Amino acid sequence: MKVRIKYTKSELLKFIGHLDVMRYFQKAVKRAGFDIAYSQGFSPHQLMSFAAPLALGVTSEGEYFDAEFHSVVSSDEFVRRFNEQMAAGMEVKAARLLPDDAKNSMSIVAASDYLITIRDEVPADVKERFLTYVPHLLELDTIEVLKKTKKNEKIEDIKLGIYKVSVESYVSARELAGDPVGETSSIANQYVDDIYANDKLYMLLATGSEYNLKPELIVQAICKEIGYEYNRFDYRIHRLETYMRNEKEQLVSLLETGTVIE
Amino acid sequence: MNHLALSDEILMEIEKPARYIGNEVNMVKKDLKDVDIRFCMCFPDVYEIGMSHLGIQILYDMFNRMDGVYCERVYSPWPDLDKIMREKQIPLFALETQDPIKNFDFLGITLQYEMCYTNVLQILDLSGIPIWSKDRTMDDPIVIGGGPCSYNPEPIADFFDAFYMGEGETRYEELFEVYRKMRADGSSREEILHAFSKVPGIYVPSMYEPSYNEDGTLASFDPIYEDVPRTITKEIVLDFDKAPYPEKPLVPYIKVTQDRVTLEIMRGCIRGCRFCQAGMIYRPTRQKNVETLKKYAYEMLHSSGHEEITLSSLSSSDYECLKDLTYFLIDDIGNDDVNISLPSLRIDSFALDVMKKVQDVKKSSLTFAPEAGTQRLRDVINKGLTEEVILRGSMEAFKGGWNKVKFYFMLGLPTETMEDAEGIPQLCEKVAEAYYTIPKEERNGKIKITASSSYFVPKPFTPFQWAPMLDPETYIERAHHVKDTFREQLNAKSMKYQYHDTYVSVLEGVLARGDRKLCNVLYDVYQAGGIFDAWTEFFDNDRWLQAFEKNGIVKEFYTTRERSVDELLPWDFIDIGVTKRFLIQEWERARQGIVTPNCREKCSGCGAAKFGGGVCFEGKN
Ligand code: B12
């Protein structure tokens, strides 16, 4: 039985790399005592597949992995027992049973959205110019950035991969992400300082195997337009949610496929 | 903790930032309001090495069970971060609270390997603690060393306020009580250290003064106060079965060298190989009850989520309930989700049966550590492994499908000749030939033999502590000759041979049997940029040679010089239980090639029985 797990990664653990997060969850599954399935062969490993890798230094509330279990418990119990085993800085938010024919999360990821906080190191007037420019970004015909890969660098037009950009607060961004904050949750402060301040850059970007855009590139593009030198550490990057396309080609959260286990 | 000592900029710039953020599963958190002693435990090497050390896991767990004590951890910042910390003047911090180490009451440093000594200076320096003990004030933590290398603490004596001789489990309550009381009544650092020197097992270097003969050897080594003990007896845990054990081990995020549950089944070794320091300093051999271990296995796998478990001891085959424990692990614990990884066992039918069950025969190899190539030399070093045993074990394994064999040897052992060296390839050849006596259909393709030899370094508290180390030129010559002799063997194509580098071993040789005069050398090597000397990529022999030169130190005085048994040795003030008389006798027997039986065959009266426990009293109640 395949179960999809949604989890968060906060400031304290944003420097744990993708492979280490995988190992971390393998151990957490064991500590929680879940009935996970293993591959065959001399060095069996847990059948687990992670959705979109998160870059080092980025926090997130919309991370996913799928795992195969021999037997399952209720969604609530999954969440509760996982969270008893989490280190401070990670939290499991949801567990959904997937249909047998569900494709694994890695292959279906189509987009994710991010909230960028501009740090105080950036002068107030630059921040002002930055935020004022945001609504105009998509008015450009092409948005050209220098894309670096391991082998080479090339100029690329990334406009097609940018689905939305706007200025938001944390609270309004969570609404856009289809997961309203409700009661002002305590976790929110782990990702941004002032959850009501309307001074953050929100963006929904193509993610996954077909086309993948890193949020830094958009920030870079804006910096270029306003003539301010880009520095990665002037911005705090937070992922809100990871999306796939449904039958109608709409972007929906990865949680939409599964069902709550009673 | 909700802040990190290092900024995002720094953490993104360096390799493996997860080394510095703490917050691992099972990390202990305490409210500082309830804490009056802050202890930082340090392994002076990179995180992945330090996190694999069982000793710290044991002491971390034990300290944190004490009320009022909070034990945190620190490891050596890798050179990339080291550079940034110096540039930006960021003080070294502990992982748990991310607070500067300078604010702690104690900094405990484990000494496992001599080549980590420069890293000890790095830790002190980055913490903002004066490097020399004499320059420290009440504002600095008390710096205390422990672990196997503290059995000759002299080359680093001036950097430490105290050393704890022996097993950390026994004396800390007492030490902390003294500290609490004296801190409260406003005692000076000097007074506190003086009081520490009277706690059993504690050596305070500043309370002793060495003087030297003209030839550089030690003339005297005396306490400067009358009430400071002349000899220091090591501490050991007698009720080893009940000794505290970390049932909730720390679980790192990044892959560390030993990424698994470790069950310490036995401390000490009954064998008495004459080159082996561990075999002497951990005497007498003590075992854990097999039921205790079974319980730990369950609990530790459960609390860590590790998928692998292994056994730790100096010679697992000598653990009396090994069969019971191993089959329990394989049958009751190991399945899909738990791998059993066994340390190298003596190859016999039990070992082969077990290996078959836990590993892929096609991929795994047999391991033998004969240490010397001929029976004559094996008798000299008291290594009980014979050619017959090796051949018998290999044949049994070959018939079971194995075809890979690994051999470990040493070069430069006392009394070694060219013939002994040639014995290495000859022994390998015999094993290869034995393999081909098995009919083609019954064996698994070609045999693959890998042999390696290390450069023997004489260690304190072994019968070879008086022996000269072989000079590096002859070592290289011998190693080349071994390599050439390998090429001449019939089955040369199936055999690979490697030998260890010379420079590092020579320095190990200097430091292992060094004296206080070397403190200045270490200081100079460090000042010249020496850190991570245990890592080939950072090791620079010239830095050491220059420091020797500058301080008028001739390294051969420590390495290739044969010591007389009458010489006062720098570590003679330590009593490990095993007597000097016994070591002299063993040194004598070694040169005559007489083997000494192991503790279970026949007690040789080494002296360790004075602790009143362990193998010395087995079956004698
Ligand atoms: C596990 C292990 C490793 C692991 C983890 C590192 C480590 N040192 O633990 C790994 C695989 C990474 C490793 C690497 C190496 N190792 Co190693 N390792 C061991 C091993 C097998 C067990 C150590 C252990 O956990 N012991 C059990 C604990 C409980 O005992 P303990 O450490 O003595 O601690 C107790 C007391 O000493 C005391 N204590 C210890 N520290 C402190 C500190 C304070 C402040 C106090 C108060 C008390 C205290 O309290 C503890 C509890 O009683 C030992 C051999 C052995 N069986 O002892 C070799 C050993 C330590 N390693 C050795 C060597 C040579 C190496 C390497 C150089 C190998 C290589 N060529 O790369 C590297 C060097 C790495 C390094 N920087 O130390 C040698 C050291 C010989 C020497 N001094 O030159 C040993 C002794 C093996 C041998 N006989 O050759 N090793």
Ligand code: SF4
């Ligand atoms: S006293 Fe005898 S039994 Fe005990 S450690 Fe020494 S030799 Fe072994």
